[in-house]
Amino acid sequence: MSIQFKFSRLGTDNAPGQEGRQKSAGLEKLLRGEPLKGTPVDFSHGDVDAHEPTPGSYEVFSEGVRSGGKQAYTEYRGNLEIREIVARRLAVFTGAPVEARNGLIITPGTQGALFLAVAATVARGDKVAIVQPDYFANRKLVEFFEGEMMPVQLNYAEASSGTAGLDLGELEAAFCNGAKVFVFSNPNNPTGVVYSNEEIRRIAELATHYGATVVVDQLYSRLRYEGASYTHLRAQDIDANNIVTIMGPSKTESLSGYRLGVAFGSSSIIDRMEKLQAIVSLRAAGYSQAVLRTWFAEPEGWMDNRIRQHQAIRDDLLALFRGIDGVFARTPEAGSYLFPRLPALSVTHADFVKILRLQADVIVTPGTEFSPHSGDGIRLNFSQDHEAALAAVQRIATLVERYRA
Amino acid sequence: MSIQFKFSRLGTDNAPGQEGRQKSAGLEKLLRGEPLKGTPVDFSHGDVDAHEPTPGSYEVFSEGVRSGGKQAYTEYRGNLEIREIVARRLAVFTGAPVEARNGLIITPGTQGALFLAVAATVARGDKVAIVQPDYFANRKLVEFFEGEMMPVQLNYAEASSGTAGLDLGELEAAFCNGAKVFVFSNPNNPTGVVYSNEEIRRIAELATHYGATVVVDQLYSRLRYEGASYTHLRAQDIDANNIVTIMGPSKTESLSGYRLGVAFGSSSIIDRMEKLQAIVSLRAAGYSQAVLRTWFAEPEGWMDNRIRQHQAIRDDLLALFRGIDGVFARTPEAGSYLFPRLPALSVTHADFVKILRLQADVIVTPGTEFSPHSGDGIRLNFSQDHEAALAAVQRIATLVERYRA
Numbered sequence: 128m129s130i131q132f133k134f135s136r137l138g139t140d141n142a143p144g145q146e147g148r149q150k151s152a153g154l155e156k157l158l159r160g161e162p163l164k165g166t167p168v169d170f171s172h173g174d175v176d177a178h179e180p181t182p183g184s185y186e187v188f189s190e191g192v193r194s195g196g197k198q199a200y201t202e203y204r205g206n207l208e209i210r211e212i213v214a215r216r217l218a219v220f221t222g223a224p225v226e227a228r229n230g231l232i233i234t235p236g237t238q239g240a241l242f243l244a245v246a247a248t249v250a251r252g253d254k255v256a257i258v259q260p261d262y263f264a265n266r267k268l269v270e271f272f273e274g275e276m277m278p279v280q281l282n283y284a285e286a287s288s289g290t291a292g293l294d295l296g297e298l299e300a301a302f303c304n305g306a307k308v309f310v311f312s313n314p315n316n317p318t319g320v321v322y323s324n325e326e327i328r329r330i331a332e333l334a335t336h337y338g339a340t341v342v343v344d345q346l347y348s349r350l351r352y353e354g355a356s357y358t359h360l361r362a363q364d365i366d367a368n369n370i371v372t373i374m375g376p377s378k379t380e381s382l383s384g385y386r387l388g389v390a391f392g393s394s395s396i397i398d399r400m401e402k403l404q405a406i407v408s409l410r411a412a413g414y415s416q417a418v419l420r421t422w423f424a425e426p427e428g429w430m431d432n433r434i435r436q437h438q439a440i441r442d443d444l445l446a447l448f449r450g451i452d453g454v455f456a457r458t459p460e461a462g463s464y465l466f467p468r469l470p471a472l473s474v475t476h477a478d479f480v481k482i483l484r485l486q487a488d489v490i491v492t493p494g495t496e497f498s499p500h501s502g503d504g505i506r507l508n509f510s511q512d513h514e515a516a517l518a519a520v521q522r523i524a525t526l527v528e529r530y531r532a
Numbered sequence: 533m534s535i536q537f538k539f540s541r542l543g544t545d546n547a548p549g550q551e552g553r554q555k556s557a558g559l560e561k562l563l564r565g566e567p568l569k570g571t572p573v574d575f576s577h578g579d580v581d582a583h584e585p586t587p588g589s590y591e592v593f594s595e596g597v598r599s600g601g602k603q604a605y606t607e608y609r610g611n612l613e614i615r616e617i618v619a620r621r622l623a624v625f626t627g628a629p630v631e632a633r634n635g636l637i638i639t640p641g642t643q644g645a646l647f648l649a650v651a652a653t654v655a656r657g658d659k660v661a662i663v664q665p666d667y668f669a670n671r672k673l674v675e676f677f678e679g680e681m682m683p684v685q686l687n688y689a690e691a692s693s694g695t696a697g698l699d700l701g702e703l704e705a706a707f708c709n710g711a712k713v714f715v716f717s718n719p720n721n722p723t724g725v726v727y728s729n730e731e732i733r734r735i736a737e738l739a740t741h742y743g744a745t746v747v748v749d750q751l752y753s754r755l756r757y758e759g760a761s762y763t764h765l766r767a768q769d770i771d772a773n774n775i776v777t778i779m780g781p782s783k784t785e786s787l788s789g790y791r792l793g794v795a796f797g798s799s800s801i802i803d804r805m806e807k808l809q810a811i812v813s814l815r816a817a818g819y820s821q822a823v824l825r826t827w828f829a830e831p832e833g834w835m836d837n838r839i840r841q842h843q844a845i846r847d848d849l850l851a852l853f854r855g856i857d858g859v860f861a862r863t864p865e866a867g868s869y870l871f872p873r874l875p876a877l878s879v880t881h882a883d884f885v886k887i888l889r890l891q892a893d894v895i896v897t898p899g900t901e902f903s904p905h906s907g908d909g910i911r912l913n914f915s916q917d918h919e920a921a922l923a924a925v926q927r928i929a930t931l932v933e934r935y936r937a
Contacts, residue, residue: 130655130804137807144605145810147612176600185597192590192789195581199789200549207552235640235791235813242812250535251656264811271811384597384604386640386817399535402542405550406669406676407647408640412791412817 128273136270141477142263143171143492143508146484154481157474159529166512167488168519173463173510175381178433184382184421191417199413204401205233209419216423217391220349221372222362229394232401233419235411237346237375237388240400241310242268243407244342244371244390247399248308249274256301256309258293260466260497260504262316262344269310277301280500283318283457284468289356291315291322295329302337309334312344313360314351317466317497317506319459321351324358331363340369340396347462349430350379352438355460361392368393371400376422378463378510379433385415437463440509440516447520451527463510466494468503471532476502479530487522533678541675546882547668548576548897548913551889559886562879564934571917572893573924578868578915580786583838589787589826596822604818609806610638614824621828622796625754626777627767634799637806638824640816642751642780642793645805646715647673648812649747649776649795652804653713654679661706661714663698665871665903667721667749674715682706685905688723688862689873694761696720696727700734707742714739717749718765719756722871722902722911724864726756729763736768745774745801752867754835755784757843760865766797773798776805781827783868783915784838790820842868845914845921852925856932868915871899873908876937881907884935892927 139145146169168174191198198206207228214227225231234240245268249255255274257265258281269276279297286292291313298309309330313322322330334341343360351357361372375388388411390400404410441458444465448456453470472479476493483489494504509516544550551574573579596603603611612633619632630636639645650673654660660679662670663686674681684702691697696718703714714735718727727735739746748765756762766777780793793816795805809815846863849870853861858875877884881898888894899909914921 128655130653130658133655134652134804134807137804137811139608139807139810142608142810144814145607147607172605174601175604179600185594188597189590189594192593195584196579199580200577202550202552203544203547235817238811239813247539248535250533250538253535267811271808384818386813386815386820399539399542402539402544403676405544405547406542406643406672408644408791408813409549410791412640412820413789415791415817415820 137267141493141496146171146490154478154485157478157482158486163487163522163525165488165518165522166515168511168515169490170507170509170511171490171492173378173381173508174512175383177512178381178436178510180381181421181425182429184418187417187420188385188414191414198417201410201413201416203405203410204397205411206416209233209416213389213419213422214391217374220423221359223359225391226394230397231389231391232397232404233411233416234388234390234404235408236377236386237344237373238264239408239411240373240375240388240390241344243400243403244373244396245269245310246272246403247396248340248342253308254304254306256298256306258311258315259499260317260494260501262312263496265310277304277306281315281318283315283320284455286320288458289323291320291326293322293326295326298330299333302333302339306339308340308342310342312346314347314461316347316462317464318457319462319464319466320457321355321357321460324356327358327360328363331360331365334369335365338369342371342373344373346373346375346378348374350434350437350463351461352434352441357461368395371396376419380422382418385418387411387415387419437510440511440513441465443517444507444509444520447517447524451524463508465507465509466504469505469527472527472530473532474530480505482530483523483526487519487526489519489522542672546898546901551576551895559883559890562883562887563891568892568927568930570893570923570927571920573916573920574895575912575914575916576895576897578783578786578913579917580788582917583786583841583915585786586826586830587834589823592822592825593790593819596819603822606815606818606821608810608815609802610816611821614638614821618794618824618827619796622779625828626764628764630796631799635802636794636796637802637809638816638821639793639795639809640813641782641791642749642778643669644813644816645778645780645793645795646749648805648808649778649801650674650715651677651808652801653745653747658713659709659711661703661711663716663720665722665899665906667717668901670715682709682711686720686723688720688725689860691725693863694728696725696731698727698731700731703735704738707738707744711744713745713747715747717751719752719866721752721867722869723862724867724869724871725862726760726762726865729761732763732765733768736765736770739774740770743774747776747778749778751778751780751783753779755839755842755868756866757839757846762866773800776801781824785827787823790823792816792820792824842915845916845918846870848922849912849914849925852922852929856929868913870912870914871909874910874932877932877935878937879935885910887935888928888931892924892931894924894927
């Protein structure tokens with residue numbers, strides 16, 4: 128495989144945050160009517176100005192800088208004292224032990240953790256079960272390491288509330304046909320659905336039965352809305368050597384600018400991840416690691432308030448989307464993503480996403496980033512200024528009418 | 533290839549910074565005499581407490597945090613305005629144009645840049661010319677991507693001052709036998725030697741003739757001692773599409789804790805690097821990127837002073853090493869590494885390195901990390917407190933006598 132071919136599959140043109148690099152030549156002739164005025168909203172990621180970083184995070188960073196060399200240079204897997212603090216809190220949060228010395232690694236963002244986890248479990252030709260839709264990097268990582276993808280559908284639209292809708296028969300068939308690894312996010316990105324206790328228990332059962340490794344990305348598992356119940360896979364009856372859980376303080380806590388993530392669980396997988404981190408980036412930025420001291424130790428009521436604010440935005444945006452004829456939108460139970468399906472349009476949905484940017488100053492991520500079957504979906508990170516987000520979705524509604532098939 | 537086998541070659545047990553994880557069981561019976569007292573010195577990396585970060589770096593970081601979302605979320609290749617600033621300065625420093633929009637990427641450390649550069653140029657089975665000795669990750673990266681290594685010797689001990697001693701005949705043979713990529717550091721890590729103008733010109737000539745891609749790691753190219761002359765490969769007659777240069781403000785500037793690096797040159801290679809960065813770590817920590825504003829804009833005289841301090845330490849340590857019977861040490865012309873060869877000992881050199889840690893509180897990196905032919909070498913990063921470093925090398929000298937064969 129030539130290097131050009133290998134990278135041709137790693138497109139980032141439509142990836143969140145890269146819109147500034149898109150070429151829009153030829154699109155002008157598709158534009159209808161006047162541009163819609165309003166505060167620009169970039170739904171490709173959360174707005175850390177509207178929802179500010181955890182109180183005290185900057186101060187803890189500053190102390191890290193002041194403490195000098197011992198914070199700048201850490202083990203590749205991160206500073207041991209900080210790992211110990213984080214391990215204790217994650218054990219409480221997830222309901223199963225976390226071993227600080229050998230069972231946890233600090234990485235540059237959860238993206239860093241996901242990259243290392245897939246690299247440490249998927250060899251060339253290995254079969255890997257991947258959910259559709261799911262976080263766009265899962266697919267790309269499997270492709271990059273030349274694994275063979277075995278898609279498992281998430282029938283989130285048909286599933287009842289409280290159930291994600293994973294096709295468990297398809298998952299078993301994937302294991303039965305040789306899938307060695309299963310990678311999924313819970314809450315699911317992009318739909319915001321949470322796996323039910325029954326689904327998680329069945330995943331544990333199947334992984335154990337088939338001896339498969341599970342990488343579960345729980346990035347948004349702290350931001351859960353009223354009525355949502357959450358089951359941690361690692362606390363189920365599952366071989367602890369075969370599971371790695373990924374989290375990070377980047378999203379809910381608005382700490383993305385520090386690039387921090389953690390992976391914890393199987394010490395043999397964490398060992399491999401550290402070996403690779405040594406040549407990928409050495410370590411998460413030393414001073415940034417200090418910010419983890421604030422994680423799971425936010426001021427009383429801070430997280431409740433953050434959840435309440437997000438739930439209010441969620442509900443208002445959902446009402447707007449549901450007011451558009453032909454739109455389907457399931458209520459996200461956690462996280463900050465909305466994944467509505469748009470009706471048929473007279474332009475392709477890919478072009479419509481670009482038109483939204485050009486005519487309405489609204490950036491969303493096309494559904495095809497998450498599944499080949501989600502061409503009519505758009506993903507919005509609704510961790511935004513409340514009013515600006517509402518106005519932006521009203522502009523989307525206006526443009527849907529302009530371009531309706 | 534199983535995942536276990538793939539990772540078995542990525543050992544980090546002797547890698548710099550990982551000494552705290554080493555098992556020293558069984559070593560006690562080798563110990564002779566009493567422990568030597570003194571300030572512990574970790575020569576595996578520079579001491580950023582002894583040589584502090586660039587003035588203003590922390591303030592610029594703080595401004596980055598205050599500026600919020602636009603600094604937290606950047607293009608994967610980094611904030612455009614910062615890329616423009618850095619591109620202008622690097623063009624002046626290296627003597628050849630740098631294209632900010634398409635020809636430069638900001639990465640998590642120079643390690644991040646090196647990883648992406650090798651990943652973006654080496655496909656499975658590709659032949660890659662690698663210098664021996666050279667930075668330990670070069671070899672590991674080629675192995676990780678399943679390239680075929682073609683070693684080229686650096687006869688630094690025999691070369692005259694001002695010449696690195698690259699075996700240019702061996703390099704040509706490697707290209708002639710199909711090496712598509714050549715990766716090397718200049719100044720060389722671990723020896724601190726600088727390639728002569730003739731060597732660099734010949735590398736350019738050979739790479740052009742054979743259509744090979746060159747990845748040159750110039751991390752230490754700012755820290756040059758009196759009398760050293762430096763030639764930038766990218767300013768020579770070489771196809772700009774086939775060269776990527778790597779630098780970063782981590783070492784000389786003591787900014788490692790922010791994890792920043794840059795790669796610049798070929799836009800097609802930089803494009804691939806960004807695609808991969810999107811799934812490896814998304815981007816260099818957003819707030820950290822702001823620190824690049826201080827790079828190549830240090831206060832008047834600051835760099836001269838830093839060089840003077842390091843040159844003084846270098847000269848004192850060299851004198852001590854040369855006072856040990858049987859030690860060979862070439863004078864480093866740049867950077868902060870010393871790579872002396874020790875005489876024959878009654879224990880293996882690998883054990884001696886561990887004994888240094890246990891009996892003298894001195895950490896050095898074994899030569900085998902850099903070349904299979906450097907078993908008698910040890911690498912010291914002499915960016916340390918001057919007095920502590922001198923005392924530590926005196927302890928090394930004492931232990932060499934205790935264990936002399």
